[in-house]
Amino acid sequence: MDLIFGKVNDQRTARVAELLSDFRTLQYYIAETPVDPQHQDDYYTEGWAALRQCSIDGQHILNCAAETRVPRVRGGPEEQAKAELQQVMLDAFSRRHEAQKIYLRQLAAQRWVGWRDQVLAGGRPHTGNIEQLVACDAQLRVELAGITDDTIHSDLRSSDYQMGRWTLEDPPLRHIQRWLRARR
Template identity: 60%
Template sequence: MDGLNEYRRARVAQVLYDFRNLQYYIANAPSTPPNDDDYHTRGWAALRQCAIDGQHILDCAADVTVPQSNGDEEEQAKAELKQVLLDAFARRHEGQKIYLRQAAAQQWVELREQVLQGQRPTSAHQRQLRACDDHLRHELAQITDERVYEELRNNDINLGAWTAEDPSLRAVQRWVRARPQIS
């Protein structure tokens, strides 16, 4: 018995709280443009995909297969808490990626509105709208697993969180690959 299960419980609760907050923001982001003509534009398509991905991360079942410990109840609790932490940690990681993609797409909406100034797109706007699309593409490309993992880790450390047993990026990626349809 290592006496760390209270830290593990607190860490699981913290990560689940973070994930819950991310889900709130994801669920409340717009996904339908005010003008139906804009439905298939790059930014609105990204916002819709984020809404779908956000719902999927909620809907995918938790992995409840926990190895049986050869120790006492405390050791079994440790194994279970580590499994729950991996699940919560990976969901938070994916939620953060979705949230960042939404933020980039919402910035695209704002930039596009600045270009159009209430007008419908014309050939006169084409160059600036293409620049908006290029900017979105660039921003989305910057949202990598490695970057998200490091940002979350640094934030946790700065907040004084107990991170001693946080799952590795590789473990998070394995968790994601085991759940089809998460981008």
């Protein structure tokens, strides 16, 4: 029994390491994305505001404290180790989930920057291109609205499965959302 339990705890430990590695990679991408436009009068436009918010959100999810309180469980040290690993896994899984959401929002805002630059073609907004700029803003809002917890959870689970990762004890979305709400 101890051999089986130890093997499962090894899988839990490896899963936590994978999740934290994914989170670290996402944090790198989030931190490297520019948040200030070339022209200061673009500072309050929708895409640049979204990029700044993503940077703030990325810093927050990096800095929020981990839940270190694990209730005492019955069954001895093996069961306690299991409970502790599951708590760490929820923390890592939730951080990766939120970082993925932030990263996808950043990608949408970066596409908006590209579209806006194409419309402006090196110039500035004027009455001749305002309609196209409004369309860029509308497209950004549509893309941002499509980035939901449900789609992120589903996409990450699918990706993990395709990579052959151990997902047997991955937390359900409602546990992730509860973890995230507690850190806002």
